[in-house]
Amino acid sequence: MLTFFDGGRFSFHAAVDPGPRQGGEVFEQGGNKLWLWGEFYGLKERACARFFPALGKSEGGAVGGVEVSAAGIQKKAVADAFFRALPEQCVEEVLRALDGVFAGVLWDASARCLHLFTDRLGLQPLYFWEEGGRCAWSVQMRDFKHLDLTLREDALHCFLDLGHLVGEMSWFEGVRLLPAAVYERRVFPEGQTERRRYWHWPQPLAEAEAPSFEEAVDVCDRLLRAAVRRRLEGGGKSAILLSGGLDSRLVLAAALREGFAPDALTMGMKNGEDLRIARLVCERAGIAFEPRVLDAENWLEGRERCTVLSDGLINSLHLHQAPFVPEWVLPYERVLCGIALEATLGGYWQGSITEEGDKLQAQFGEWMKEYGNLEGDFYGGRAVSFLMDAHVRHITAVSTYLMRQFVERPLVFADRDLLEYVLSLPDSYRRDYRLYFALLRKYYANLFAGIPWAKTGLPVFHPLTPWVLRSRWPGLRTVLYRARDALADYERWVRMEPARSMLENLLYPWHSCIKIWTMRDMLSELHAAPRFARTSRAEKWMRAATAEWWLRYVSLPHESHP
Template sequence: MPGLIGFSNAAFSNFKINNILHQMQQTIAHRDFYCHDRLFIDEWVSGSRTHLNIFQAEAQPDTKAGYSIWLDGEFYHRENATFQEPKISDAEWFLSQYQNYQNFDFLKAIDGIYAAVLYDTHQQKLHLISDRYGLRRLYWTVYQNSLVWTSELKALLALPGYQPKIDRAAVEDFLGLRYIIGDRTWFEGVELLPAATVLTWDLQETSLSRKRYWWWDEITPVTGKIDEAEIVEELGRIFIEAVEKRIFQRERVGITLSGGLDSRAILAAMPNSNSTIEAVTYGQKNCDDLRIAKQAARLKKANFHPIEIDGENWLQSRVRTVWESDGSCSLIHMQFLSALKKIFDRNLFDINLHGAWGDGVNGGHFFDADALDYFVQRRLGLERFARSENHRQSVLARFGNYFEQIGSSAHILSVDNRMRSFTFKDIRIGLINGLESRTPFIDNQLQEFLYALPEAIVRNSNLYHQMLLDRFPEFYRTIPWQTTGEPIGEPSLVHQIGKLSQKAIEKLERTFQKAGISLPLAERRKKINPNKEFANPASWMRQEPARTLFEKLLNHPSALYPEYLDRKQVKQDWHEHLHGKNLADRLSLTITLELWLQQLFEKRYRTNFIE
């Protein structure tokens, strides 16, 4: 995907550096329309950037008085700047702040999603910088006494003599949680730059240091008597402002709209203008998402673009995307690809407003530390992915150790892990294919406001629903919520009984599961309306073209996944899935791992769909 690449030159003095840098750039260039900045090479440092010509369109590096910067991403707010009509680029402003103050204190005032590399020739230092949440990915490693950075892992393959070694703990994480925990990556010795971090490489001493420039404990907690009405009012104001400051003049901004609450809230908060809003929704025929999103779009007078996913078209482009996304996302969770084709075929918009992390506003991320067990085992459904009890315990232990290391609440745990590595997959997939995204819920002021509130208020008072009903009543009092099938607010007696019944069924299933007895009552309830959900990968995996493809991958005598999984167990899982048991999530993770390993080590199926 578009991003940054580069290295300090110490390890490569005997090679043609421009060839190495060019190859790294080509490795992350997946589309012909990507733009490439010039290759910057001096005595100490080599670097470049690939981009979509949407954000930071000016050529980089931006260089002034011995300082150079590459910036990937954008700022929504920076001190002393008017963002509707910015006078200088984000990169130029960043460089001027560093030049004036010679430190990184100004980073705390930036609200944005970005990664940056700053080269200071005066101090002979390289600085790798992440945004507050670490959402614009930047990987780094020290290779043969040189610092190397890249926005995609696979670019490291261009380094002379580099041989990646798979981190087995990362494989366990991926197969157990759908993503890799913390700053770990597929490759041993390669890390993801942590959130809110400046990593500094001294070019002369070839030494490394790092500093966290912001942490959650800097937020002052709200104390004293809480007026919920005032909180709801303030929450609404901050949210609307977060949406508005992500829509700039003369930009083509649209929205991917679901049947949930979050993207609908963004749609409702979008300012009315002369141009019509383009809204795209994907899902299987007659699903709740398509039906509900259409109602919301009509209310906003937006152009509605439905996209139907089915057993024949759902797999299109996903095999290729495993390679392009560094194997970071399971095949069955790449639904966003379906929206992209229509967005580009009809030339609808360049920037998508995405509802990522909206559930966090409603306490969905769990604020209290006691929620760790629930968060991992129930919220993420670890039992459904674990191949064995040893696998489950290994992942849980690693997750628990990470939890202790950061020393904070489950809110931070989920932002640092699930949101960064799993929830943000749509934004990365969009970026690969030429679509930039903005996420109003990941707004500094909004996050600080919520984190400052007492845990019980956020967890129990339903502030989010109150705010939605107060600010956008026409969007929520009559239009249903996809999760419940009813509008939010006071649920009907029938719904309350149904909800209690569902909880009782789930509790009964868990009791029987502990005794080793399968009792899939919840699954049977879903079969009453199989098209209610926007996707049905369990069924689609049993149909062509997926069935033949998956069988070839799983049964091939030279398959690579048996290095990490028991082949007999995987085959048994596939057999049981074909005969009605839903093991789609688990099997898809195995198939994704196999594709990634083949692409990485055997150069097989890097770009084309497997027939």
């Protein structure tokens, strides 16, 4: 739903192609209004009593004589907390007490002030447009089609270069994506704006001040299990998106220790490593296994539709679940995943932004300017903070945003207590998987001993695993899996029928929207690209296809081009 504000009056436009869970909720109290989206966890055990009185049982119940779910009670409690905070001007205190994936807009009628906010990691998108005292907001970028705005040509070039957008960039002129952990106040009609971050990425402790490594392993286990428990305790049927990697297997192992037994959803090639490894894990764990097979015939199915549902934010090549949603996930109340746990626990990204500047510049090129001052307080000068924001928020989490339109998608790595504790540890604890592997060996060896890891082709405790991880030979994965990726052989499939003919016809310059907007003949560019380039052929072809699908969907007339 797009909310339009003009001179104190609100109007609403129906959401464009909404998912069943994308509506959000609107609360009202004494003329004040709150638009709230997302999911909240651990409210009873961690929220401050000042703003959150007793919440009642978490299983759900009646509010105002109407039966609501546990999630509904959580949102109602959060809304009441914000309304209590308005007279005391303590909205930021409420934000700091919350844990979850959320965004909101709060209208203070007496002060004629809009308060906009996002969760700590910005995983729930919130888009905002303002012009001449009028403004509009939505969590779906496609809702701004109602305003007939002009497409940003630089956004199109950015997407074709990187496969995603960056910073606060959106597809439309004047529409911006609010940053992570932002709290913004806008007073009307004066137009005064105040913006700040209510949270900053934690700084690592010096080893002399930090807990011992053994204590850190124990605390990480306790916090991980608590994070998983909070995300599964709401009742209803649960599943986990299980791959051949470590992160999803660790989340499953923690869930089993907490007494849960989610079904496992796995996709991949029929004889691929992901399906084989996940099947071994499920057999050992004793849980239901629900596999889906990707092949040369079906891998493109649903990609155009999922491009629309993900607002064209990511190369649809990486929307691996596209052929199977929503039917695959509809039987479940929630589907967990393990994304970004490796980046959090494993210390895969290290050093400062200054030290890794050359790497970042090579990766993002001219688009680095969209992030502004990278040495600012929010990132704390740490590469791990910036890359978590740039990669996880703008790439990895987009696929979870797609599925969250159909089912709750709890993100364990984003748990407030877990994230803040782990990133406050010395980098030496996390470097080279030291903390991660110690945690697996001490508490979760049952699901890891003897079962391969898709990243290396070896069990995680195998003596050759460290050598494979340190190897920079680009052909290693091809030798291990006879393909560039363990999940799907996109590099070969993109050159096969029916994909080849479909993509060439889609990008044919006589009717290509990309050609109209940029004068770039993508078909000729793609055919002329060197075969052994750093960016794979499948990545480039599907970036262009995704951009073409999105441009056709938004249907902006060529006459509106600046």
